[in-house]
Amino acid sequence: MASSTSALTSALLSGSIVISGLGSGTDFNEVIDQLVEIESINMNRLETWKATWEEKIEVITALNTRMLALEEAAGAMDTEKEFLSRAATSSNTSVVTATATSSASTGASTVTVGQNVKHIVSTAGCADADTTAYGGSGGTLILESNGVSYNVAIDAADTLNDIVDKINAVTGENIVASIENDGTSSNQYHLVLTSGTGGDAGRITATQNPTALSLGGKDMVVSDTSSWGGASIGLTGMFTGDKSVASVYGYTFTVASSSNPSTIGADSFELNWTASAGGGSGTITVPADYTPGDSIEVEKGVFIQLGEGSVSDGESFSVNAYANDIDDAELGTWSGPAISTEGNYQGSVSKTFSFEVISAGNLQAGGGGDTIVMRWTDSLGNTGTVSLSDADQSYEVDQGFTIKLDAGTVTHGDDFQVNVFAPDKQQGQDTGLAQNCKLIHEGFSDTTITPVTDSDATFTYTYGGETTSVAVEAGTVLADLVDKINNDENNPGVEASIVNDGLGLPNSYRLVLTGTNTGAQYQISSVEHDFTGSNFSSGGDAGGGFSTSQLATNSMIQVDGFPTGDVFLQRTSNTVTDVITGVSLALVDGGTSRVTVSVDASAVADKIEAFINAVNYVQDYIRSNTKYDAEGDETGVLIGNYAFQIAKSQIDSLLNSSIPGLTDGEDAYTLLQQIGITSNPDDEGRWIIDEDILEDALADNPEAVAKLFINDTTTGSSGVAKQMYDLMDTQTNDETGICSVLISNYEGIVKNIDKKIDSEEARLELYRQRQVEKFARLEATLSTLSNTQTALESAIAELPSSSGD
Template identity: 55%
Template sequence: MADSTNGVLYSTYQTPDNDFGILSGSINFTGLGSGSDFNSVIDQLVKLESIQKTRLETWKTSWQSKIKSMQSLNQRMEGIEEAAAAMDTEDEFMVKQASSSRSSTASATVSNSAKAGAYTVEVGENTKHILRSAGVASTSSNVADFAGGPLTLTIETGGNTINVSVASGRTLDQLRSDIESAVAAQAPGALEVYIENDGTESNPYHLVMKSAVGGADGRITVSANPTNLSLDYKDMALQQDWSGASTADIGLSGQFFGDKDTASIYEYVFQVSSSGSVQVGTTTFDLAVSVYDGATLLSSSTINVPADYVAGDALEVENGMFINLSGATVANGDSFTVRGFADDIDDAELGTWSGSTVSTGGNYLGTVNKTYSFTVVTSGAIQAGGGADTAVLRWTDSTGQTGTVSVTDSDQFYEVDQGVKLKLGATTLVNGDTFQVNVFAPDQQQGQDKGLAQVSKVVHSGFADQDVTAVTTANATFSYTYAGETIDITVPAGKTLSQLATMINGDDDNPGVVASVINDGLGLPNSYKLVLTGGDTGAQYQISSVSHDFSGNNFSSSGELGGGFTTSQWATNSMVKIDGYPPETDVYLQRTNNQVADVVDSVTFDLHDVGSAVITVSTDIISVKKNIEAFINMVNYTQEYIRKETKFDPDGENTGILIGNYSYYILKSRIDSALNTSVEGLVDGEDTYTHLSQIGIKTDPNAEGSWTIDSTILSNALNENPEAVADLFIENTTKESIGVAKRMFDEMKDLTDSETGTLNVLIGNYKGIITNIDKKIESEEKRIELYRQRQVERFARLEKSLAVLNAQDKAITSQIAQLPGNNSK
C-alpha cells in the first residue's frame, strides 16, 4: 500500500525546468510559487529609481511653459504693432467720412486719403440728346455724294419733323447751314447744329446736333438720309423714297455691318417686279436689289415677297440689313434707295509705329465712341500668305476692355472687337510699337429723363402662349447683338417660347443677357412677350438688333430692332456734373454705372436720383478716437500680461512663470518709453502738443502703471485741432517728426522679428535647452529600463527558488501525513 501511495506522490511532483522564464521579457509573476506580488514590488523600485527622470520632465515642462508665455507675449506685441500700423501715417490716422445734404440724390464713400471739403454733385434730369456724325477730313469735304437733284434729309425731335433739302455735292459746312435754315423755318429753336473738331489726325470734323427738348422726348432720329454721314447706330437709312406711285411704307431694321474694306457707303436700289400695281400681302412680287459703291455695281439679287407676307415682317437683304413694307400697294418698276454706312472706323493714327501700312476694315457695331490703342507685345515678321512668324498685338479700348490679335498674314484682315478689323502690311513688328484707331457711334449723349445708368431691355411684339405652340416649325437661328457682339443660337423645330428663353439663358456664348417671358394679362393672341434684358448698365451695353428665320406659327419679325422686338428701355450712362464740371451747358460726365470714382481722389460718388446734393468730406473724430483707444487698450493688454507672468506671490500659488526674467522687464520698459517720451521733431512752444499727456493719455500709478485716457480731454483736442493730435502719432515728413504710433510700430517690428526679436531669440535658446533635456530623459529611460530588467530577472530567480521550496514542503508534508501512526482510525 505504501509503495503504491509513494508511486502516486512522486509521479505528481515536478521540479521547475531550467527554462522557467528567466528572460525578463516573458516573465509573469503569478505569486503562486511564493505567495508574493513581485510585479508591485518591482514597480515601486522602478518608481524610486525614476526620480531623476521625473525631475527632468518637470524641468522640461517649466521651459515649455516659458516658451508658451513668450509666444503669447509675442502675439500681444504683434497686436500693438498692427494697431500702431493702422494709424502711423496721416492718411491712416485721419479717418474720413462723407455726408450728403440729399442722400436720396447722391452719397459717397471715401478712403482716409481723401481731402476734406465739399463737393456739389448734380445728377442730370431731362438731359439733351447730342447726335454726332462720323468724321470727315475738313469742313469743305463733300458729304452729299449722290446723283440727281436734291434729296430730303428728315430729322425728328421733340415732336417736330424737319425736312432738309440737300443738293448733291454739299460740303459739311453747307450741310450745317442747310439744316439750320430748315430748323429756323419749320421748328424754330428745336435743334442746335454745329461742327466739332475732335483734334485727331484722321477725319476730325463732325456734324453735331443737340435737341432743345430734354429727356427721351427730345431724342433725335433721322428717318431719311441722303448724305454720306451715318446718323443712326444702325448704320443705314432710307436715302430716297418710292420713285413712282407705290404707297407702301418702307421700314428698316437690324444693324448694317457691310465691310469698310469693300465700300464706305453702300447704296441699295430696290425695284419692284410685278404684274402691275399689287397689294402687299395679297399678291406675290419680287424686289430686284442692286448694290453700288458709287457708280460701281457690287452685287445684285432678288427678294421674293410672297402673297402671304405679313405686313411689317422683316425681309432679309444682306450684311445685317432688313427691310419691311406696310400693307399698301407697290407698282411695277417703282424703286427706292437705302444707304448702308461703313464710315465709323477711322484710319489708324500711327503714334510710335515703325512698321508698314495699317489698314482698318469692318464695320463698328458698338454704340459708344471709343479709341482702340494697339501695342506690339510679341515681335515678328509677317508676310503675304503667312508662313513666317506670328506677331501679337494687345489692344485696350477707352472703356477699359482689352484683348489680343495674333497676326501672321499681311494679306488678311483680322477681327479685333465689335466688328473692327485690321490688316498690316508685310513688315517686321517691333515690341512696344503703338498705334491707335478711333471708332464712332452717333449717340454722343443720350436724351434721358433721369441721368442714371440703366440696362437695355427689348420686348417682342408677342406670341399666343409660352408652353404649347412652337415658335418655329423648322430648324432655325435666333440672333441678337449685345454690346457690339452678335450671338447666334440654333433653335430646333418645335421649341416653345419658354424653351427659347431657356436656350438663350443657357447658351455658353451668352454675354449676360437674360431672357424671360411675361404675360401682359390682356388675354390677346400676342399676350406672351419674350423680353431680353442686358446684364450691364451703360450705353455701350445696348441690345442693338435682333433677327431670326423662324417658320410657321407667326412669331413676328417686325419691330424697330428686327425679329419682332422694340426697345423698351435704352441702356444708358449716368449723367453727372461735379462742382459744375463739365462747364458746358447741357453736357455731362458720363459713366457706365451709377458711381463716379475718378474725379475726386479717394472719393467715390454714388448716384441715386436726379437733382443736386452737396457731399461733405470731413475727419471722423469718433473713429479716430476709437482707433486711439484701441491702440492704448492693446498696450495695456500686453503690459497686464507681462505683470501677470512676472508676478511674485508670497504664497507661491500665483507666482508668474517668468518672475525675475530680465527680458520681460526690458520689453515693458521699451513699450512705456515709446509712449511717455516727447515726440522727436515736435517743439514745445511751436507745436500745440509734444506729449501724449497733453491730450489726456498717461499712466495711472494706482492701477499698476496702466495707461489711461481722459475721454473729455482727448475729445476736446480732436475737435479743436485734429492735425496737432495726429502729429503726436504719425510720421510727419514735413516736420521730420516721428510720432508715438510710428515709434511703437518700429519698436514692435524690431522686437518681434522672427530671427532677431528678443523673445524669438530666447525661444530658440529655450528650445535648445529642451532638446538637451530630452536627450537626458532618453538616457534615463534606457537606464531605468535596464534597472527594471535586472529586477525582473532577480525576482524571477527568487520566484523559482521559492517554488522549489514550496513544492518540497508540500511533498514532505504529504509523506509525513502517510506515515504509520498518522493514519486515521
C-alpha cells in the same frame, strides 16, 4: 535543477523574461515597477522642468501674437490719410448721396446730375473739314428732333464745312451742327449735332441721309425716296459690311410687280436689289400674306420693313449702309509692317483700343512664320488678346472690329491705338441716370400652348456689340423660349421674361428682353428669328418683333461746373467712384447737390480706442505673466523675465513721452495726456481715454491730434502710432525680435532637456532589465527550493513508522 537554470539562461539571452510568481507566490513584476518608479525621481524632475520651459514658450508665442496685433493697429493709422477718417455728406440726398474713404480731401464740391440732357451725335472721323466731299450721292438729309422734321438739301460735293452751314441754316438752334477736332493724327474731324431740346424728346434722328456720314446706331439709313410711293420704309438690324470693301455701301431696291399698284399685305410682288459694293444683288418676294412692318432680310445684317400702302412697278428707294466707323491705326511706338483696320464696329459707344505686342516674330503671308500675339485694352477697361499667324488673313479683335498685318517683322513691346466710333456721343435723357436696356415684343397668344415655331429655328440678338444665337426646336412654346434664352451657356447678360398686359387680347403675352448691365454700351439690338407657322411677329425697331422700351444709358454728371455747357461726364453706373478722389457718389435723381467731405471725428476716436485697446492687450498679458503672488498660486510663468519687462517699459515710455518733432508752445499738442490718454495707477497702469477731452480735441483741432499719432513727412514729427509700429516691427522680427530670440533660446533648453530625458530613459530601461534578471533568478531559486521541499516532504511521508509494532 539543471533544467530550470537552462531555461532561465535562455530567457535572459532572448530578452523575454517573464516572471510568473508561481514558484514563490509573490508578484515580483509589481515589485520591479515600484523600484523603477522610485528610481525615476530624476526623470520626473526632468519632465516637470521641460513642461515649465514649454509653458514659457507658449506664453512668449502668445505675447508675440499680441504684439503683432498692436503693430497692425498702429500701422493702420500712422499716416494722415489713414488716421483722419473722412465723412461725406450731401446737401440734397434726393439727388445724390456720398461716402468717403480716408484718401478723400476735406472740402466741398457741387455735383449736378443731368436733367433734360441734350442729345449729341458725332460722326466717325473725317480726313478734313474743307476739302474732301462728304455729300455722298447728294439729296435731302432729313433730321428730326422734338417732333419736328428738317429737310436739308445736300450736294454730293459738299465738304464738312458745307454740310454744317446747310444744317444750321435750316435747323437754327433746334439742332446745332459743328465740327470737332479730336487731336489724333488722321481722320480727326467729326460732324457733331447737338439738340436744342433736352431730354428724350430732343433725340436727333436722321430718317433720310444721302451723305457719306453715319448718323445712326444701326449704320444704315434710307438715303433716297424720290422714286418711291407713300408706303413707309423701316430698317432694322446692324450692318456688318466690311470696311476693307467700301466705307459706304449703297443699296437700291426696285419694285417688280405685274399688278399696278400692289397693296402691301394683300398682293404679292418682288423687290430687286443691288449693292454698290461687294457685288451683292438679289430678289425678294414679298408675299400676299406679308404683315406690314415685319422684317425682311437682305444681306450683311440689313433688314427692311415695309409699312402699309401700295407700290407700283419700277418704284425704287435707296439705302446707305456704313462701314466707316473704324479709324486708321495711330502708330505710337509701332515699327512693324503696315496695319489694316477692317470689319465693322458693332458697339454702341465710341472707344479706343490700345494694342501691345507680347509675342513677337516674323509674320508671313500664307502662314508658316511666327504667330504674333497682341494684348488689347479698350478705354472702357475690357481686355483680351488677338493672335495673328497669316499676313493674308484678317483677325477679329472685338465687337466686329478686325485687324490685319502685312508680312514682316514685329517687335516685342511695340504699341498702337485704334479709335472706333458710334454716333451717340451723349444720349438725350430726361434724367442723367444710368439704366439698362429693355425690349418688349409685340405679343403672343399664350405661354404654354401654342408653339412659337413649327420647325427647328434660331433666335438671335446682339448685346453689348456681341451677337448670340439660341437654337429653338419645333414645338417650343413661349415659356420654353424664355428658359432657352436664360439658360443658354453663351448668354452675355440678357434676361428674358413674360409680361401679361392684362388686356385679354390675342397678343397680350409679351416677351421682354432686359439687359442686366447699366450703361450705354449695353444695348440690345438686331433681334431676328426664322420662326415658322405662328404669328410671332418679326417687326419692331429692334427687329424680331421687338421695340425698344428703354435704352441703355450712362449716368451723366458735372462736378464743380466741369464739363461746361451741355456736356456731361458719363459713367456706366449710378455709383461714381472716380471723379472726386476718395468719394463714392450714389446718384439718385436729376438735380444739384453740395457734397462736403470732413473729418469723421467719431471714426477717428474709434481708431484711437482700438489702438489703446491693442496696447492694453499687450500690457495686460505681460503683467499677468510676470506678476508675483506671495502664496505662489497665481505667480506669472515669466516672473522676473527681463525681456518682458523691457518690452512693457518701452511701450509705456513711448506713450508717456512728448512727440519727437513737435514743439511745446508751437504745436497744439505734444503729449497724449493733453488729449485725454493716460495710464491709470489704480488699475495696474492700464491705459485709459477720457472721451470728453478727446472729443473736444478732435472737434477743436483734428489735424493737431493726428500729429500725435502719424508720421508727418512735412514737419518731420513721428507720432506714437508710427513709433509703435516701428517698435513692434522690431520686437516681432522673425530672427532678431525679442520673442523670437527668447523662443529660440528656450527651445534650445528644451532640446537639451530632451537629450537628458532620452539618456535617463535608457538608464531606467537598463535598471529595469537588471531588476528583472535579479528577480528572475530569485524566482528560479525559490522554485527550486520549493520543489526540494516538496520532494523531502514526500520522502518523509514514505518513511516506515517508528512505533513499537
